[in-house]
Amino acid sequence: MTHSDLPLWPETRVEIREGAVLLRGFALSVADELLPGIREVASVAEFRNMVTPGGHVMSVAMTNCGRLGWVTDSKGYRYTTEDPSTGKRWPEIPEAFEKLAREAADAAGFSGFAPDACLINRYAVGARMTLHQDRNEQDFGQPIVSVSLGLPATFQFGEVENRRGAQNVAVRHGDVVVWGGTARLAYHGVLALKAGVHEATGEYRFNLTFRRAG
Numbered sequence: 001m002t003h004s005d006l007p008l009w010p011e012t013r014v015e016i017r018e019g020a021v022l023l024r025g026f027a028l029s030v031a032d033e034l035l036p037g038i039r040e041v042a043s044v045a046e047f048r049n050m051v052t053p054g055g056h057v058m059s060v061a062m063t064n065c066g067r068l069g070w071v072t073d074s075k076g077y078r079y080t081t082e083d084p085s086t087g088k089r090w091p092e093i094p095e096a097f098e099k100l101a102r103e104a105a106d107a108a109g110f111s112g113f114a115p116d117a118c119l120i121n122r123y124a125v126g127a128r129m130t131l132h133q134d135r136n137e138q139d140f141g142q143p144i145v146s147v148s149l150g151l152p153a154t155f156q157f158g159e160v161e162n163r164r165g166a167q168n169v170a171v172r173h174g175d176v177v178v179w180g181g182t183a184r185l186a187y188h189g190v191l192a193l194k195a196g197v198h199e200a201t202g203e204y205r206f207n208l209t210f211r212r213a214g
């Protein structure tokens, strides 16, 4: 290992609240496998800005891989087995993605995680995700694994009951946040992306959200 291989900061585990943990740098060593994976998925299922049931075009561009993919349109939020843009099945979850998700869940204390859905979010400058709960999945006993790549962002993590009092968590390239158990339905979101250029992703932040949806 040369000194340039060393992580910028030690891999650290930060308890955000009960059931929610930030694993700093956990994905750093596999980031150069994840980014080509994203490119491959997006070559089959392109990034698109979906529309909420309320008619609002999302600022975050999205695509999916896995047996199930998360979509939204005028009919509502849901999971589908096919990409509505092409009518074809979502691409498979690349092996490196799945391995990382399993290992991160394990490290956070949720063993046996087997995701069937991976939502890929792409944030350009100004893109944001308002506070929300992830609740379109069938089994809230399964955790969520969220991987940050590229430009840094501010992830917000709050309570299960309401949107008030969310704390700001800085997430950087290679960071992984895992939440489950009593935190599974906690409100969370991402503040508007600041302009910047990252050596691995250019002007974007990518996020992989792994879930057991079915």
Ligand SMILES: O=C(O)CCC(=O)C(=O)O
Pocket (backbone or CB within 6 Å): 119, 121, 129, 134, 146, 155, 188, 189, 190, 207, 209
């Ligand atoms: O981009 C992130 O860090 C969070 C994404 C998220 O909450 C979601 O896709 O439901």
Ligand SMILES: [Fe+2]
Pocket (backbone or CB within 6 Å): 132, 133, 134, 188
């Ligand atoms: Fe979410």
